[in-house]
Amino acid sequence: MIFEKGMEKTLATYEQWWAGDLNRPIMPIVITGLESTRKPPEHRYEGMNSFGNPKITPEELIDGVDYEFSCMEFIGDAYPFLNNDHCGAGAMAAFLGAEVKIDRKSKRLYFRKGHTRRSNDRK
Secondary structure (H helix, E strand, O other): OEOOOHHHHHHHHHHHHHHOOOOOOOOEEEEOOOOOOOOOOOOOOOOHHHHOOOOOOHHHHHHHHHHHHHOOEEEEOOOOOOOOOOOHHHHHHHHOOOEEEEEOOOOEEEEEOOOOOOOOOOO
């Protein structure tokens, strides 16, 4: 991943823009498809398909995302980010360790904090 200017300068630019003091538009540019300097992971990041695969541990998922970042360059006002719009708040909460309770009668899901899913807790 190439992100040379760093978050401090990027945050300052965005704060100036929100305050109306930047006097130019935000111009995020992400170049993808670069050759990585690291070995490809066992499991490549494939968006929502990666999150739905119970054979992929959280560590393996993060490694896959890291690999994708290693094939990108962030220029202009761009910064590294991962779009998880496909997950929704509940799926992300479950992925990060929330306990998921399924109420089949009401057809609802409930998320509770307190349970931590470890990488060796494959289901």
